Amino acid sequence: MKRSVPVNEPLLDGNEQRYISECIETGWISSEGPFVERFEQAMAARLTRRHGIAICNGSAALEVAVRALQLEPASEVIMPTFTIISCAGAIVRAGLVPVAVDCDPLTWNMDVSQLAAAIGPRTSAIMVVHIYGLPCDLDPILRLAKDHGLRVIEDAAEMIGQTYRDRPCGSFGDVSVLSFYPNKLVTTGEGGMVLADDDMLAERCRSLRNLCFKPERRFVHDELSSNYRMGNLQAALGLAQVERLDTFIERKRAIGRRYQELLSDLPSLQLPVARTDFAESIYWVFGVVLDDATPFNAVEAQKRLAERGIGTRPFFWPMHEQPVLLEMGFFAGTKCPHAERIARRGFYVPSGLALTEEQQELVSAAMHGLF
Numbered sequence: 023m024k025r026s027v028p029v030n031e032p033l034l035d036g037n038e039q040r041y042i043s044e045c046i047e048t049g050w051i052s053s054e055g056p057f058v059e060r061f062e063q064a065m066a067a068r069l070t071r072r073h074g075i076a077i078c079n080g081s082a083a084l085e086v087a088v089r090a091l092q093l094e095p096a097s098e099v100i101m102p103t104f105t106i107i108s109c110a111g112a113i114v115r116a117g118l119v120p121v122a123v124d125c126d127p128l129t130w131n132m133d134v135s136q137l138a139a140a141i142g143p144r145t146s147a148i149m150v151v152h153i154y155g156l157p158c159d160l161d162p163i164l165r166l167a168k169d170h171g172l173r174v175i176e177d178a179a180e181m182i183g184q185t186y187r188d189r190p191c192g193s194f195g196d197v198s199v200l201s202f203y204p205n206k207l208v209t210t211g212e213g214g215m216v217l218a219d220d221d222m223l224a225e226r227c228r229s230l231r232n233l234c235f236k237p238e239r240r241f242v243h244d245e246l247s248s249n250y251r252m253g254n255l256q257a258a259l260g261l262a263q264v265e266r267l268d269t270f271i272e273r274k275r276a277i278g279r280r281y282q283e284l285l286s287d288l289p290s291l292q293l294p295v296a297r298t299d300f301a302e303s304i305y306w307v308f309g310v311v312l313d314d315a316t317p318f319n320a321v322e323a324q325k326r327l328a329e330r331g332i333g334t335r336p337f338f339w340p341m342h343e344q345p346v347l348l349e350m351g352f353f354a355g356t357k358c359p360h361a362e363r364i365a366r367r368g369f370y371v372p373s374g375l376a377l378t379e380e381q382q383e384l385v386s387a388a389m390h391g392l393f
């Protein structure tokens with residue numbers, strides 16, 4: 023038995039091989055190939071959206087989604103500080119101003135009770151990001167957005183197959199975004215998708231994805247974009263993966279529940295919230311936070327686990343503490359104590375779909391060795 027446990031290994035044992043072979047046999051490998059639309063339609067149908075627009079990765083999908091909304095230049099977009107840089111990047115690159123909200127200390131999602139105070143006369147949109155396993159509390163967010171006439175960008179990269187009050191994550195934004203990086207619930211290696219219901223908005227996303235070529239005069243451009251297309255090989259993988267999304271979700275939940283059992287006797291460790299009023303965690307990753315009495319931080323814990331062959335990743339680093347964004351003049355004076363704390367005390371342990379029971383026990387033994 024291998025004694026080391028990588029932080030993530032995907033499962034590719036459904037129709038993946040067959041569909042990829044089909045690409046090669048037919049010679050269809052570019053974004054013009056038939057799997058792209060099949061994948062878009064399968065994912066959109068699964069998440070109850072009218073349109074799916076496949077993109078080369080999730081970060082690019084966020085850029086396309088934000089730009090497609092044509093928000094007032096230099097207006098403000100409210101976002102969680104505890105997320106990946108891609109979210110802030112998409113806002114900044116669209117010529118907009120990110121405004122950060124702290125996270126809830128238990129679910130690590132944006133603290134909805136702080137949202138109203140962040141809305142001001144310059145606010146044009148809210149970017150909702152579901153973090154690690156549980157969806158944000160969407161009803162109050164959507165109500166505030168409606169009351170203030172704000173657009174909603176939903177980042178469901180980590181929540182493919184999760185639901186909020188029985189409705190699929192990825193179905194709530196004017197534009198919603200997915201990532202298919204190998205650690206996500208559905209993978210295409212590299213890939214992403216924008217989801218929308220509005221026909222015009224979807225058309226704008228398709229145009230932005232493809233250099234804003236005009237149908238009537240191909241090499242004459244009214245707007246500058248880039249090539250954000252997904253190839254047929256990636257889409258072939260994606261289609262095979264969507265077919266198995268339900269079993270992937272079950273598998274993730276089983277891994278999460280097992281860790282909850284294995285690690286529940288470690289009082290210094292804050293474990294993920296298993297369920298809220300509106301969802302049961304899908305444990306996209308299994309995050310843990312060291313309590314304040316623990317005499318070492320996440321970096322030290324990760325180092326010790328690595329010495330025992332256990333792969334881990336640190337928690338996100340808050341957006342309002344990013345040197346590059348502060349340098350650009352964003353988030354001046356912003357304080358988000360919960361995000362600042364978990365960024366230093368939190369990390370996540372292996373939870374890929376291919377993880378075995380034996381590997382989980384190895385992780386647990388190593389975690390117990392920390393204290």
Ligand SMILES: *Cc1c(COP(=O)(O)O)cnc(C)c1O
Nearest residue numbers: 079080081108179180201202203
């Ligand atoms: C993974 C992820 C992304 C970025 O997706 P990539 O495909 O890696 O570019 C964006 N947002 C969230 C919340 C993510 O977890």
